[in-house]
Amino acid sequence: MILPLLVVAMTIPGRAALVPFPVENGGSSSTSVTPSPLTTITLTPIATQFNNPIGIDHHEPSNQVVMSVNWATGEPRNFELVAPDGTRTPFSNIHGFTDEVKIATVRSGPCQAGFTVGTLFTGTGVPGVIARIAPDGSSVMNPWVTLPNEGGLMRGSLFQDRYCVFGGDLIVVTTVGNVWRVTSAGSATRIAQLNTHLEGLTTVPNASKYGPWAGKILAGAEDQGCLYDIDAGGTATCWALGINPEDVDLILADENFYGVDLWGADASQWTGMVGDFTVAQEMGGTLWHVRWNGTAFTTNLLATVGQWEHMTFSPARLPTKNAAPEITSFSASPGIEGAPVTLAVAATDPDGDPLTYRWDFDGDGTWDTPFSDAPTITYTWGDDWIGAARVEVTDGALTALASAPVTVGNVAPTLHSDITAKALVDVTLRVAGEKWHDVTLTIGSGGGPVGTVSVVRSPGSPDDQRVTIAGIEMDLFHGPWSARAEYTPADDPVNGQIWGATPAWITVNGAGLSVRLHHTFNVRQPETWTWTVEDLSVFLVGVPLTFEAVATDPGSDDLTFSWDFGDGRTVSRTYFNDGVGPDPFPSPGGVFPVQVADETTHLYESGGNFTVILNLTDDDGGITSVVLHVLVCNGDAEGSDSVGHCADGVRAGGVHHHESDHRMYSETVPASFASDPYRAVPPGAIIDARAEEAFARDSLPGTAASRP
Incomplete structure (x- = not known):
């Protein structure tokens, strides 16, 4: 891949713009070089391999590019068509043309002037001789035209005037500096004799945007460092632009550039230059953009390769050598363990190929995913980690690799809010005193009642009449665990003793240990009818x-x-x-x-x-x-009272x-x-x-x- 080279347009030291100097045959010469805004193009090598190509042009009937190959022997063939997929096929059976074989093809348009679209014209390696090859390559006329008294070779250039400047004739320049026009009937007329090797050729549309070149022939004189404009009367002007031209072409809209040896640049890169000129210099391999700005010609260096021969613009698309993808950025978002981390890569492909991606999250050398078309992905690390993740980007053939640092922070664990401290206990209610009196016990916690029992005093031992709420899981962190005993004598059967006392006991039993609390209800003292122990859970010394x-x-x-x-x-x-x-x-x-x-x-x-x-x-x-x-x-008799006070006066809750x-x-x-x-x-x-x-x-x- 040739990287764009940014070079400011050069000026010729000691020469002001449009200053004429003498040229043989009554011509004049001038130079006009003014810097213009910098533009570059990216050239990509063509994938197809050729043997010493020289000439190149568009072949309209096949929508392919036709090339002269196998310089300098012309064996086993002189011409090949190149298809968009890179396939090469012989064009005609012609072989053995020596020297640098330059070519011109006929394209459709208003100025075909009797020429058939697709016809190819070429030099033969014999001075003054032009051969004509049929559009399908099936027939060859050699010679088609022999230029009278011409001692030069067609190693100069040929161009069919598609811009209607010279009536659509075939324009020819030779190695001895002669300029010819040839009709479709084969009638040749010499226009000018410049006595220098001419190479590179086009006609210029007769439009004001081309300044002094409008409506003329433009031919290169590599040895003199000139671009000659030549009018129909043979007057020629040398323009020294600081370029030794090998070839010159008009930049065409929506057409791709191809230059020997062999590079391509798609049409999108030429959008702002359509209608201007591109000039190639053989030695030094420079490619230039030339434009008339209204007062002078400006030049701008577009790219540099090893060496140029000829070039063309064509709507055909040739396969370029595949270039590897280029990764422009790869990063990982900050992360914490257990949460997704986003990996994102940005990549481009010089050939515009679609890209796919795969990922190695922990940088261990093993790819953790297959290729996919997503340039971002999330991954969750299960622990804090510092390392590097890797990504591989491919266009299906070539790959690019990159790594990015990853930092995953630790997160402290979280305790749930339901921490418990539980004791398994039984709570028993025992009642003595006057018969038929009843007591109801309710055990409650912060979450509400957990159990209720009642005792109605009847004749007999109080121990035989006690009741128990068994298996209470008493959680010290979800209390208080209150006990409420209620005495309701007003509805008891009359036993003749309205002033009687009713002693009661609440016993908390756990793991073989027991705490007993006591209270006496009195019929004549209503303030004693409700007994509340505010928190039973404080009486759990010795209980697991x-x-x-x-x-x-x-x-x-x-x-x-x-x-x-x-x-x-x-x-x-x-x-x-x-x-x-x-x-x-x-x-x-x-x-x-x-x-x-x-x-x-x-x-x-x-x-x-x-x-x-x-x-x-x-x-x-x-x-x-x-x-x-x-x-x-x-909470037993050693110190606690009937409402849940500890011996030292601490009260539950x-x-x-x-x-x-x-x-x-x-x-x-x-x-x-x-x-x-x-x-x-x-x-x-x-x-x-x-x-x-x-x-x-x-x-x-x-x-x-x-x-x-």
Whole structure:
């Protein structure tokens, strides 16, 4: 692929624009070179391989390009047609034409002047001799015309005047500087004799946009560095534009450029230059754009190759050599584990081929996807990760590779809000005293009643008449667990003792331990008819408590639950993602997201108001903590009263010396933390036992933040 070369149009030192100087045969010469806005084209090599091509033109009957090949012997053939798919076929059986064989074909238009479309005219390697080949290559007339007294070769150039300047005649220039016009009947007339090797040829439409070249022949004189304009009377002017012309063509609309040896540029690149000239210089391989700007001719270097021979514009499309795609950008969006990361690549293909893409997400050398036509894709890493992703772009034959850094951050695990501390207990109601009196006991929690029983005192032992609500899962974090006993003597049968007393007991039994609370109902004292114990859960010293917490992590991390029960004892347990062992690093795979339920049993051996801290950590340093409070005390005759007061005066559900109950301390906690009985701190934060402050601690090293 030839890269565009940006060169400002050159001026000829010491020569002002349009300054004439003498030329033989009464002609004059001038130079006109003025810089113009820079334009470049991209040349692409043609895929088909040829043996020493020289001449080239459009062959209209086949809509192909015809070329002269096999210089300098002309063996085994002189001419080939090249199809759009690159296929080469012989054009005629002509062979053995030596020297540089230049050609001209006839195209349809208003100035065919008796010529047949598709007819090819060529030099033969014999001075003054022109051969004519039929449009289908089936017949050859050689010679067709022998130019009288011509000692030069057609290595100059031939051009059928399709622009109606010289009546549609065939224009010929030779290596000795003669300029001829030949009718379709074969009548030849010499127009001018310039005594220099002429090469490169066109006629110029008679339009004002072409300035002094309008309505003339334009021929190159490579050795002199001139472009000659030649009028019908033979007057010639040399224009020294700083170019040694090998060939010159008018740029045609909607036609592709082809130049020997052998390059192409599609029509879209010439849009702003249609109707202007392109001039090729053999040595140095420069290709120029030439335009009349109203006062002078401007030149602009379009591209450079190794060497030019002849060129043409043609609506045919030849296959160019395939060029690899070019990746212009490839990036990955910032990401966190468990969430999609977007990979996006931008690529172009110099040949306009459709592109497909495949991806290696972790840069391990194995492609993780097949090719698809999507230039973006999302991928979710299951763990924090730093590395490089790769992309491969292909046009079906050639590929391009690129890599992009990927950073996936860790996310601290999250604790669900339903942490529990449960004890399995039975609650028994025992009633003594006057017969026929009845007592109803209701056990309730923060979620409403959980059980109701009634006892009607009848003759016999009170132990035989007690009733039990069995199997209550009493959750210390979802209380208070109240007991309400109601005495309704007004509707009892008359037993002759209206002033009688009715003693009652509520017994909490768990794990073989028992706490008994007592109250006496009196018929004549209505204020005693309702007995409320505000929280039974405080009487669970010695009863095993099952602490349970559920956590989730968006990644595949191993999770560790670390409990500090506030009485000097701790317990910790790690849950491995694979169920076997520690998560390796890095580990972008594994199962994710994960949800883990941790359950541990703890027994408080003495009463107190205990601060429970649960730290949930992942294997990458992420941490989430929650602070809870548990109040337990011994509620038997040793110290607790009938409404749930501990021996030291602490009352279930109340606050003692600014210590909290089993709910999160709400008086000094920010509003965002005060609405729940307890609350998990946001990921990456930890709060102290009094829950008065929260400190953000990022799971990634080296960063920290604070929060009031």
